[in-house]
Amino acid sequence: xxPEPLLDVAELSKRYxxxxxxxxxxxxxxxxxxxxxxxxxxxxxxxxxxxxxxGETVGLVGESGCGKSTLVRLIARLIxxxxxxxxxxxxxxxxxxxxxxxxxxxxxxxxxxxQDAGESINPRYTASDAISDPLRRLRGLSGDALRSxxxxxxxxxxxxxxxxxxxxxQLSGGQRARVGIAxxxxxxxxxxxxxxPTAALDVSVQVVILQLLExxxxxxxxxxxxxxxxxxxVRLLCDRVLVMYLGKIVESGPAREVFANPAHPYTRALVxxxxxxxxxxxxxxxxxxxxxxxxxxDPNTCxxxxxxxxxxxxxxxxxxxxxxxxxGHQAACHFSSSGPQT
Amino acid sequence: MSTNASxxxxxxxxxxxxxxxxFAFGLFVLIVLAAILGPSVVPYDPLASNTSRALQAPSAQHxxxxxxxxxxxxxxxxxATRLDLFIAIASVALVFMLGGLSGVAAGYFGGWVxxxxxxxxxxxxxxxxxxxxxGIVAALGNSVQNIIxxxxxVNFPLYARVARSEANIRREAGYIEAxxxxxxxxxxxxxxxxxxxxxxxxxxxxxxxMGYAILNAAGLxxxxxxxxxxxxxxxxxxxxxxxFMVSGEWWIAFFPGLALMLAVFCFNLLGDGLRDIVDPRxxx
Numbered sequence: 001x002x003p004e005p006l007l008d009v010a011e012l013s014k015r016y017x018x019x020x021x022x023x024x025x026x027x028x029x030x031x032x033x034x035x036x037x038x039x040x041x042x043x044x045x046x047x048x049x050x051x052x053x054x055g056e057t058v059g060l061v062g063e064s065g066c067g068k069s070t071l072v073r074l075i076a077r078l079i080x081x082x083x084x085x086x087x088x089x090x091x092x093x094x095x096x097x098x099x100x101x102x103x104x105x106x107x108x109x110x111x112x113x114x115q116d117a118g119e120s121i122n123p124r125y126t127a128s129d130a131i132s133d134p135l136r137r138l139r140g141l142s143g144d145a146l147r148s149x150x151x152x153x154x155x156x157x158x159x160x161x162x163x164x165x166x167x168x169x170q171l172s173g174g175q176r177a178r179v180g181i182a183x184x185x186x187x188x189x190x191x192x193x194x195x196x197p198t199a200a201l202d203v204s205v206q207v208v209i210l211q212l213l214e215x216x217x218x219x220x221x222x223x224x225x226x227x228x229x230x231x232x233x234v235r236l237l238c239d240r241v242l243v244m245y246l247g248k249i250v251e252s253g254p255a256r257e258v259f260a261n262p263a264h265p266y267t268r269a270l271v272x273x274x275x276x277x278x279x280x281x282x283x284x285x286x287x288x289x290x291x292x293x294x295x296x297x298d299p300n301t302c303x304x305x306x307x308x309x310x311x312x313x314x315x316x317x318x319x320x321x322x323x324x325x326x327x328g329h330q331a332a333c334h335f336s337s338s339g340p341q342t
Numbered sequence: 343m344s345t346n347a348s349x350x351x352x353x354x355x356x357x358x359x360x361x362x363x364x365f366a367f368g369l370f371v372l373i374v375l376a377a378i379l380g381p382s383v384v385p386y387d388p389l390a391s392n393t394s395r396a397l398q399a400p401s402a403q404h405x406x407x408x409x410x411x412x413x414x415x416x417x418x419x420x421x422a423t424r425l426d427l428f429i430a431i432a433s434v435a436l437v438f439m440l441g442g443l444s445g446v447a448a449g450y451f452g453g454w455v456x457x458x459x460x461x462x463x464x465x466x467x468x469x470x471x472x473x474x475x476x477g478i479v480a481a482l483g484n485s486v487q488n489i490i491x492x493x494x495x496v497n498f499p500l501y502a503r504v505a506r507s508e509a510n511i512r513r514e515a516g517y518i519e520a521x522x523x524x525x526x527x528x529x530x531x532x533x534x535x536x537x538x539x540x541x542x543x544x545x546x547x548x549x550x551x552m553g554y555a556i557l558n559a560a561g562l563x564x565x566x567x568x569x570x571x572x573x574x575x576x577x578x579x580x581x582x583x584x585x586f587m588v589s590g591e592w593w594i595a596f597f598p599g600l601a602l603m604l605a606v607f608c609f610n611l612l613g614d615g616l617r618d619i620v621d622p623r624x625x626x
Contacts, residue, residue, distance in 0.1 A: 073519075076523065078519055078522055078523070099528070102522055102525050102526055102527045103525065103527060107523070107525050108525070110523075111523055112519075112520075112523055114516045114519070114520060115516075116516055119515060119516040119517065120516030120517050120519070120520045121516075121517055121520070122517040122520075122521070122535055122538075122539070123517075123539065124538050124539060125517075130520075133520075133521065133524040133526070134523070134524035134525060137524050137525035137526060138524065138525040180520075183520065183524070184523075
């Protein structure tokens with residue numbers, strides 16, 4: 001019997017309605033002639049399901065614009081999805097609209113570390129103000145109790161206490177990242193979403209911050225959803241990995257296994273794109289072609305078909321679904337196991 | 343407190359670096375002093391007429407000369423400062439509350455709030471502004487409150503638009519999402535995250551419109567739709583003196599006009615300096 005997962009996301013979708021073309025008058029005439037028009041929709045996140053266990057680190061990789069940010073904002077309950085469910089422990093979160101989520105008890109359980117730490121701290125807040133805000137609002141602390149909690153979080157994150165009175169523009173990139181992390185962990189959430197927490201940092205600082213995150217996870221018993229472009233980081237840090245392409249998860253499985261034996265051609269291309277001096281450039285899968293449009297995609301065509309080296313006519317007739325390749329390892333490709341699925 | 347001390351140090355630094363701002367600031371202090379102390383320090387009663395001394399040119403006795411009723415123009419110019427400054431400050435404070443808050447709400451919430459606020463702003467902007475102010479005062483009655491209200495309404499679109507665009511830029515900012523994760527609702531985000539960050543921009547706007555508000559109040563009085571004589575007020579004094587320009591008694595209109603110009607000039611210069619002082623990114 002598998003333990004109850006901390007986070008269970010099922011069939012989650014988010015579509016954005018786009019403005020139809022033409023002037024309001026032209027659209028009114030079109031509506032009169034042809035009946036109600038279909039509004040084009042951008043499918044940012046499409047039918048995504050996955051789980052995160054307690055104490056587990058799950059990586060989320062994929063190229064820019066594939067829907068990673070939308071997905072984490074759905075899970076962080078900053079925006080509302082169109083369909084699907086998000087369960088945290090025993091409670092269903094999609095029943096509470098994002099607008100009201102700030103005032104419910106579950107708010108404290110999901111926190112997030114942002115990509116650009118500098119931009120995620122109010123320029124008029126000192127480091128201490130920034131770390132205090134969630135403690136004050138979500139834990140109801142004030143006075144000495146608040147100050148000692150702020151100092152505890154800062155110490156945990158390796159932020160010298162004398163920096164607490166500084167404004168973000170007076171801090172270095174690494175120090176800002178520590179403030180951002182301290183703010184998120186101060187309230188001791190169960191799930192911490194890390195949205196490319198090291199993307200804006202120097203390589204030397206990246207390592208330190210990643211080690212800090214590893215340490216905090218063990219100390220506070222949190223689960224991580226780790227979004228990153230850097231496959232090496234994901235391989236090192238994550239237990240499992242989700243590969244996302246155009247709003248869909250195309251492969252999921254244990255990080256080691258997925259990177260060693262990618263089952264989806266897109267994952268293969270991602271892995272091959274990581275520079276490696278020991279490996280000859282020949283024999284790597286390199287992608288050509290343009291990424292398909294996320295606006296009203298054909299539901300019966302594989303999203304990756306235009307760039308896929310393995311594409312066949314079957315890929316244009318049926319959307320591949322996530323299929324087990326090996327135990328715990330799934331891929332959404334018709335050719336992921338041995339031959340075409342029937 | 344230490345934060346106050348550092349803000350003061352920063353203000354002194356900014357003034358030292360910008361002599362123009364320092365000059366404007368000095369002028370501002372002078373104007374405020376005149377407004378507060380004016381009535382108790384002027385040499386003559388601003389309302390006391392003395393026809394035997396009418397239309398005297400500036401002299402050691404009457405620095406700015408006397409008007410057609412023999413009133414001391416220097417005393418009248420100084421005493422008028424309080425009324426003109428009060429009208430300007432009150433109207434700017436009013437429009438800061440109305441325009442600033444509704445503009446921020448429009449920019450942050452979007453949707454119908456945005457549409458309503460912006461269409462109101464457009465409607466006001468469709469009028470020639472001074473004519474609109476005239477109309478409001480003429481319709482509501484000739485009182486100081488109505489001049490303040492009219493000046494505030496005329497400036498509304500300026501504030502609403504600036505506040506809206508600044509709030510709009512910031513509503514997607516990382517620290518707004520972070521604030522939401524920290525358990526802040528929309529109203530609290532607007533008041534504690536967005537508003538404090540756009541106040542520097544609105545303060546510059548306030549300083550610039552202060553000058554305009556003084557001009558507007560004086561203009562209304564000039565055409566007879568504002569403060570009524572014999573109250574000392576720069577606009578009325580210029581209007582009364584205008585008739586005597588032709589016959590050579592230039593000082594009656596010149597000195598109140600000069601005071602008006604200096605006040606407007608001072609507030610316009612002050613805007614830039616204030617922006618530097620309130621912007622935390624320039625605090626080191």
